[in-house]
Every structure is written in C-alpha cells, then in structure tokens.
Amino acid sequence: MRRRQFIALLGGAAAAWPLAARAQQASVPLIGFLGPGSAQSDTYRVTAFRQGLSEAGLVDGQNFTIEYRWAESQYDRLPALAAELVHRQVVVIATSGTPAALAAKAATKTIPIVFETAADPVKIGLVASLNRPGGNVTGVTQASDEIAPKRLELLHELLPKAGVLALLVNPTAPALAEPQKREVLSAAQALGIELHVLNASTEQDFESVFARLSELRAGGLVIGGDAFFTSHVKQLAALTVQHAVPAIYQWRAFAEAGGLMSYGSNITETHRLVGIYAGRILKGGKPSDLPVQQAAKVEMFINLKTARALGITVPLPLSGRADEIFE
Numbered sequence: 001m002r003r004r005q006f007i008a009l010l011g012g013a014a015a016a017w018p019l020a021a022r023a024q025q026a027s028v029p030l031i032g033f034l035g036p037g038s039a040q041s042d043t044y045r046v047t048a049f050r051q052g053l054s055e056a057g058l059v060d061g062q063n064f065t066i067e068y069r070w071a072e073s074q075y076d077r078l079p080a081l082a083a084e085l086v087h088r089q090v091v092v093i094a095t096s097g098t099p100a101a102l103a104a105k106a107a108t109k110t111i112p113i114v115f116e117t118a119a120d121p122v123k124i125g126l127v128a129s130l131n132r133p134g135g136n137v138t139g140v141t142q143a144s145d146e147i148a149p150k151r152l153e154l155l156h157e158l159l160p161k162a163g164v165l166a167l168l169v170n171p172t173a174p175a176l177a178e179p180q181k182r183e184v185l186s187a188a189q190a191l192g193i194e195l196h197v198l199n200a201s202t203e204q205d206f207e208s209v210f211a212r213l214s215e216l217r218a219g220g221l222v223i224g225g226d227a228f229f230t231s232h233v234k235q236l237a238a239l240t241v242q243h244a245v246p247a248i249y250q251w252r253a254f255a256e257a258g259g260l261m262s263y264g265s266n267i268t269e270t271h272r273l274v275g276i277y278a279g280r281i282l283k284g285g286k287p288s289d290l291p292v293q294q295a296a297k298v299e300m301f302i303n304l305k306t307a308r309a310l311g312i313t314v315p316l317p318l319s320g321r322a323d324e325i326f327e
Contacts, residue, residue, distance in 0.1 A: 032085035037231030048268040054143020078103035097227030101147030153322035162219025221247040255301035265295035
C-alpha cells in the first residue's frame with residue numbers, strides 16, 4: 001500500500017471513531033430526573049434512586065444516562081423544567097415530591113412517569129387507582145397526609161400540658177398542604193388542642209414563623225411533609241433548637257440534626273423503589289401494569305439530648321417505641 005493511501009485510510013478511520021462513539025452514546029436511553037430542591041441538598045434522593053436502577057440490573061453509561069432538572073425550591077419553575085425533559089425526549093421521567101409529579105403529568109401523556117409523593121396519588125389525580133394506575137404514571141406514595149395527624153398525637157403525648165400547638169405547611173404545594181391541614185386540624189379538635197397553621201415557602205419565611213410561634217406561645221410544632229422542608233431539614237432542626245421549640249417532622253435526618261422527634265417512612269427507601277420501577281420500565285414494563293407502591297414501614301426517632309435541653313422528660317412507653325434514639 002502506498003504511503004498516501006495509508007495516510008488517507010488512517011484519516012478516514014479517525015473520522016469514523018467520533019461518529020461511532022456519538023451513535024453509541026445516542027443509543028443509550030436517557031432518564032429525566034425532576035427534583036424540587038438542588039443537587040446539593042438532595043444528594044441522598046439521587047443516590048437512592050441510582051441504587052434502585054442498579055438493583056434493576058442496569059448500568060450507568062451502558063443501559064442509561066440521567067439528565068437532572070432542579071427547581072431550587074421554587075415550585076413555579078417545575079412546569080418549565082418538566083417541559084425541558086419532554087423536549088429532550090427522555091424515555092422515562094422520575095420525579096421527587098408532589099409538585100414535581102404533578103408538573104410532569106401535565107407535561108406529557110406519553111412518556112412514562114415514576115413519582116415519589118407524600119400525598120394520596122388518587123386524590124390528587126396522578127393515577128386512577130393504586131392497583132391499576134392507568135395511563136403513563138405510577139410510583140411510590142408515603143401517604144403523609146394520613147401520618148401527619150399521628151405526628152400531632154405523638155407530640156401531644158410528649159407534651160400533654162401544651163394546649164397550643166402549630167402546624168407548618170408550604171402553601172405553594174396545596175395538593176399536599178390542604179389535606180394535611182384538614183387532617184391535623186381534625187385531630188387537634190379531637191384532642192382539645194388549639195392549633196395554628198403557619199406558612200413557609202422560602203428560607204426568608206422561617207424567622208417570621210418562629211417569631212409567630214413565640215407570639216402564640218405555642219408549646220410545639222408539627223412540620224408538615226413537603227419537599228421544600230426536607231431540602232432544608234438541617235436548617236429547620238437548628239432553628240427549633242435555637243428557639244427552644246419542641247418539633248416533629250417526618251424524616252430521620254430531622255432528629256439526627258437536633259430536632260426533637262421524627263415520625264414517618266424512609267425517604268431513601270421510597271426513592272430506591274422509584275429507581276427500581278424506572279429500571280423495569282426501561283426493560284419494557286408499562287406504568288399502567290405497575291401498581292403504585294405504598295411505603296409500608298413507619299419509623300420513629302427521638303433526640304434525647306434535645307429533650308433534656310428543652311426540659312422534657314420522654315416517657316418510657318414512648319421511647320420504647322422509637323426505632324432509634326439520639327443522645
């Protein structure tokens with residue numbers, strides 16, 4: 001072979017390699033992940049989701065790639081972010097939190113969606129039923145609006161002399177906030193507790209919330225389930241300690257960070273299940289054939305160090321029911 005022909009052959013091969021690499025990359029299915037917070041605050045959600053994909057037998061870069069969209073706790077951005085993922089022609093959209101799930105459902109009726117929500121997915125219109133979701137949507141629910149009254153009961157059990165308590169909700173997520181308000185107000189009435197509903201949707205709202213708690217002389221605070229609060233769970237825990245407010249939230253991280261109590265399902269477990277479902281869909285499964293999963297296990301955590309600092313004695317029957325105690 002002549003030298004000139006050899007050089008031309010090498011040049012043609014070199015040009016072909018990038019094309020082949022791009023073609024191979026383009027053939028890898030693209031998953032969209034729509035989150036309410038940020039990549040920094042919600043790392044644990046992503047880690048659990050990716051674990052689920054791995055358990056489904058999928059390998060990043062070989063069987064899928066992920067494109068993320070984060071709302072940075074601004075829920076009004078979610079519809080546009082969901083539309084971006086649809087435009088990117090992702091093969092499945094995984095969502096974290098109720099507002100993200102609703103935004104994704106509004107954005108597409110064809111791309112499969114796997115949600116994680118603390119609301120009742122039937123009541124808010126995500127699916128037709130739990131066993132037969134129908135359409136292009138399925139996922140995992142924690143049913144937080146049902147657990148929220150139990151948080152009030154636990155706080156009342158710990159603070160039986162507190163006649164005034166408060167509930168914190170995010171008004172920008174009414175599909176989640178409104179059912180929780182109804183259920184917790186009803187439970188408060190049954191217990192003879194005066195309950196005040198407070199709102200927060202930005203970090204700037206937190207200080208005014210705690211100032212209002214002082215004005216009301218509220219004996220404790222129930223933090224309603226919401227992805228915004230979860231993304232700021234350490235900040236909320238620190239504020240409850242700073243302002244000496246006995247408080248309960250749904251995730252372990254709250255009690256671990258210094259909050260008094262946590263009661264709810266395991267958030268990493270729910271996101272792992274979302275990953276498994278996304279993996280099954282990538283393998284050919286249909287959302288309509290995948291029943292909505294309900295988080296079965298509910299966990300309770302108590303921070304005894306915080307209790308002592310607040311002058312609270314935790315009854316043995318209550319501490320005995322805790323899954324873990326922080327000291």
